[in-house]
Amino acid sequence: MSGRSYHVTTFGCQMNEHDSERMQGMLASLGYEEAPQRDGADVILFNTCSIRETADSRLVAHLGEAKRLKREQPERIIGVGGCWAQSLKDEVFERFPFVDVAFGPGQIHKLAEFLTSDSITAQGFFDFEGFAGHLPAKRVREFQAWVQISQGCNCNCSYCIVPSTRGREQSRPDTELIAECERLACDGVREVTLLGQNVNSYGRDLRAAGNRSFAELLRAIDRVDGIERIRYTSPHPKDMREDVLAVHAECGAVCEHIHLPLQAGSTRILKAMRRTYSRERYLDRVDLIRRYVPDAAITTDIIVGFPGESEADFAETLEVVDEVGYDSAFTFIFSPRRGTEAAGFDPELLVPHPVKVERIGRLVTLVQRRAAERAQRFVGRRVEVLVEGQSRTDETRLRGRTAHNKTVNFEGTAAPGEFVQVEIESATSTTLAGSERLLSRAV
Ligand code: SAH
Ligand code: SF4
Ligand code: F3S
Numbered sequence: 001m002s003g004r005s006y007h008v009t010t011f012g013c014q015m016n017e018h019d020s021e022r023m024q025g026m027l028a029s030l031g032y033e034e035a036p037q038r039d040g041a042d043v044i045l046f047n048t049c050s051i052r053e054t055a056d057s058r059l060v061a062h063l064g065e066a067k068r069l070k071r072e073q074p075e076r077i078i079g080v081g082g083c084w085a086q087s088l089k090d091e092v093f094e095r096f097p098f099v100d101v102a103f104g105p106g107q108i109h110k111l112a113e114f115l116t117s118d119s120i121t122a123q124g125f126f127d128f129e130g131f132a133g134h135l136p137a138k139r140v141r142e143f144q145a146w147v148q149i150s151q152g153c154n155c156n157c158s159y160c161i162v163p164s165t166r167g168r169e170q171s172r173p174d175t176e177l178i179a180e181c182e183r184l185a186c187d188g189v190r191e192v193t194l195l196g197q198n199v200n201s202y203g204r205d206l207r208a209a210g211n212r213s214f215a216e217l218l219r220a221i222d223r224v225d226g227i228e229r230i231r232y233t234s235p236h237p238k239d240m241r242e243d244v245l246a247v248h249a250e251c252g253a254v255c256e257h258i259h260l261p262l263q264a265g266s267t268r269i270l271k272a273m274r275r276t277y278s279r280e281r282y283l284d285r286v287d288l289i290r291r292y293v294p295d296a297a298i299t300t301d302i303i304v305g306f307p308g309e310s311e312a313d314f315a316e317t318l319e320v321v322d323e324v325g326y327d328s329a330f331t332f333i334f335s336p337r338r339g340t341e342a343a344g345f346d347p348e349l350l351v352p353h354p355v356k357v358e359r360i361g362r363l364v365t366l367v368q369r370r371a372a373e374r375a376q377r378f379v380g381r382r383v384e385v386l387v388e389g390q391s392r393t394d395e396t397r398l399r400g401r402t403a404h405n406k407t408v409n410f411e412g413t414a415a416p417g418e419f420v421q422v423e424i425e426s427a428t429s430t431t432l433a434g435s436e437r438l439l440s441r442a443v
Contacts, residue, residue: 006042008023010047011082012049014146014233015197016047021140022136048080056084078100078101079100080096080101081104100122104128105166107126147194149172152168153169174217190226190227191228222251245288256296265313279316300326304331305359308345331367369429371429378406379426385420387414387416393409410433420437423435
């Protein structure tokens with residue numbers, strides 16, 4: 001008899017991807033196998049996101065298919081986890097009566113409880129509890145891992161739904177995180193990405209108990225044998241301090257890449273967003289980064305069309321983008337989210353949709369031009385690449401990433417998980433291209 005199977009679809013950020021890994025690890029420990037297709041699974045799960053309206057509408061389309069699959073085979077379990085589920089709570093069952101179990105990001109472990117109980121009624125789990133960090137995780141690649149260092153967010157960005165879906169900030173004890181990194185290294189992991197909504201405020205809630213600060217945590221993980229690359233996302237500009245930048249300059253494993261979300265270049269809009277930094281303060285942080293790590297790749301997130309954003313405000317965003325010269329940027333159109341402060345702003349402040357679309361077009365053009373210009377600094381250089389697999393566009397070539405988080409497509413023979421030296425021959429705004437030099441680094 002074949003065993004029970006599951007299928008998970010993940011939306012949203014790395015935090016959700018990691019939560020899905022833990023759902024999968026938990027299901028594997030209950031004896032479930034992964035089904036390649038949704039229609040072949042006994043348990044169909046959606047790990048949802050609600051950051052923008054587009055995320056919501058995409059999910060609703062998927063749920064339509066789940067409804068059909070449930071009708072065809074009523075003993076199937078349909079589960080909905082993540083931020084969208086948390087933001088709607090029990091309303092999920094009213095709007096989507098075919099859902100059997102719904103749970104928020106802090107309640108992943110309840111999925112196992114539900115599947116092993118003999119309950120036949122639909123259940124929702126939405127409390128903010130401790131960590132799911134201890135759950136086993138099924139990693140996509142054996143040499144890369146996410147490590148969740150904190151959960152929740154104590155900021156009040158006026159556009160953002162995350163504080164209401166992930167709760168107050170809570171750090172995981174440093175000793176637990178270092179032990180997790182040591183375990184991962186023993187398991188063959190060479191690159192870790194530390195995850196948190198605001199990673200550089202890590203540890204403040206545990207300071208009284210003598211816990212390490214974020215900078216100290218980075219130093220401790222840098223000392224873990226076998227972990228050769230450390231990344232993290234996202235720091236908040238308000239908390240970006242010299243101690244972290246000194247770690248970048250001094251610790252070999254900490255990558256030369258900093259994601260520093262700008263959101264807007266106008267101090268007036270930043271204030272309305274409640275970001276708690278001004279344009280000047282942000283640019284001052286960029287200067288500081290360049291002083292400590294002159295070659296660092298800096299990437300960012302930007303929102304266009306925030307309520308009240310005038311053409312002059314938007315021009316300031318363009319100026320900052322031009323001045324900083326990001327290596328890449330995620331750009332978003334403002335989307336009002338239920339329960340957030342910005343969703344309640346005077347409708348007169350709303351920027352018409354065509355204006356938002358026109359602005360994001362101009363922004364993307366500038367971002368790409370600056371990123372392409374910045375990328376030329378790598379041409380002619382020999383860079384270290386962690387091989388991830390085949391190139392997505394040409395299967396005779398390999399793909400990997402540099403410490404600067406640049407994707408490189410290259411001619412070579414190395415295996416996934418190996419570090420190789422690649423000579424860069426050309427660069428676009430998004431990728432580098434080159435050839436492997438046979439000097440592969442000893443493991
Ligand atoms: N904690 C992270 C952000 C997580 S959300 C941080 O502060 O960096 C990822 C990005 O989505 C944000 O940086 C922001 O640019 C964008 N975003 C969040 N809410 C949004 C909204 N309501 N409309 C448009 N973009 C939004
Ligand atoms: Fe949202 Fe702001 Fe917290 Fe990031 S820092 S998760 S944008 S509230
Ligand atoms: Fe991430 Fe989306 Fe939640 S971006 S934190 S999954 S709302």
